[in-house]
Amino acid sequence: MTMTPGLLGQGEFPGELSSVPKARRYVRDLLDAAGHAQADDALLLVSELVANAVRHSDSGRRPGGQVHVAVANCDGTLHIDVIDAGSPEHRPSLRADTCIGSCTGRGLWLVDEIASAWGWHDTPAGRVVWFQLTGQ
Template structure:
């Protein structure tokens, strides 16, 4: 099992990162990481939306990639919080328009509705899918 402890980001921007095995249990662990970061930064008001967003992004990585591990990163600049999920797949995330009877396909629609902005960055080795939320100025 690949798990690394949460660690501060080395960029000068407050942040945390943790690597998890690509299993369904990663979503719960990612929610714990995000909750801890928000609490440390005093941004508990972003809790519900952030936990939903990280769950959807992690579940997408678990479902749609073949990576053995995924990494969750969360960073803050002033009152903006960014949550990212990193995987080794080069496939772009796709927003679907499921009908009312579909059992899946609403994840990125939910991410878009709950976040101030979202997107992805393609890398040579995979991608980072991210969402940003705006909190109260501290």
């Protein structure tokens, strides 16, 4: 990972579901220290993206898989990257049949609804799914 202007921190977590609360706690601590106003939204979205990374990427399927989280605050805009090993079978996409009452399949729908911007791209090392929250 390259250093980002305004980088608050970057963490590495095992590619397992038990990492979701660990990543959430890590980001919460960074945002509490920075006094960011949209911490609750950021924590929800980080939880969803880390869970997706573990469930749908090679980070969660291969022994020793890792998920990385990078948090930056640039001119009042919070930018968070969730980086995993990627997967040729799964690409991030919004499900057309997402139901608000559903227990699963709402991760990217929530990101799309809450974030001011989001996207993804593949890298030689894997996949980056990112979102931004503009300060209020």
